[in-house]
Amino acid sequence: MVPALHFRYEHTAHHTHTNLIGQDSELIPMPATFPAYFWYLSGLPYWASNGLGILRRSIGKLTGEEIGFIPTAWRRRVIWESRVLLVLYAAAGLAIATGAYALLFYWVIPLLLGQPVMRFIRMTEHVGCAHERDPARNTRSTRVAWPWQFLAWNMNFHGEHHLSPLVPFHALPALNRLLQGQIPVRKGYIGGHREIWGSLRSGKGPVC
Template structure:
């Protein structure tokens, strides 16, 4: 059974219930998430005992704002539309991910998931297929470079991606200029105090490899087929990781039915688990499988 057949087979009342969005569920999750970030930030700034140990969790909570931004592009974390917009834009600042641009990039990814030529996440290139390319990918270098290029191009009005609507060019240009202005001020602040280096810059650099591995598991080694239950991977992991990633380890479920909000994905998973075709037991399990595939069978776009 493919994802279209599965969704079509669901009773209308079940689909309606699965799509129910909730401000309270989203705000509760965001509140705990924000509290964790606040504790880390205050602890680092106050130099509490063993404060360097806070840098890694601080980095994880910062870089995994990517998953919240991703959910906001779908308008699913909150029932109220403006909450999704405000939170999505707020997520852009610490991870240099312009929200309006990312919305169209991500919609194209959903339309052409794992298609080697049309999925913008692949951009016509294979996933890491050697140890040097994997290490470079995990470092986050390609991400930071790509986002810098996107921000500069957008700021100068140089839009050439086919998935970006012309009606949004001016908005995306203002968005990029605003973010670049904020980053310029942040750079200047480092001449006065290193605070942002310790609570933001160093943590996101340290946290990025963990996010890269998480993202590689979403579609890595999955075939370039139309069935979302096969071209996307669900990773069975801990509640802590699911919390950090806003339940996006249920990734095949998310691609099969993107209108299901994060807090309903565990429920949807119970309906889809028997039909999932690409799964992994934890991220260490996926990493082991990926390493074996890379060592014994070169990874090309045609094999995910």
């Protein structure tokens, strides 16, 4: 449900201004409470934000933030991308309503079930980290079992990815070894969430 062209520029802004308030287009705010933490993990805010974003752009409206990271020459294409996606999603919804249940069971339901897992992983990357430009402070890397690492395309080495975004995914473990601890590595995704939980309990600032 992420428009590819829009994502290209949004994610570029994320890498340019990682975890900087008001500049990082993908910044996930530190939840103020545990209910807010679990609300984000549900994936519902993600679906609402993306769905409303597609609708808004389909009628030609870009936010100030989007105007900031989408080059002028590409804004019209981003708007048309949303319009095309809106038509495709409407067609998919109609197909499901008229009996194309394969779309429901092999696309919609996996998306809904997978998104909380994705949110769980995404939160460990930057939430609760410092709002500054140092990748060792604004991003977490995590040490995970090889099946997770394989499925994540080595993106558990997220600090390394942000330090050198042009390094291909398969070379991130080697970059981690080369840096010899310059990017702190947490123990597992649970380790990252423990830091977030601790910050929620204490009300203290960044823990990265």
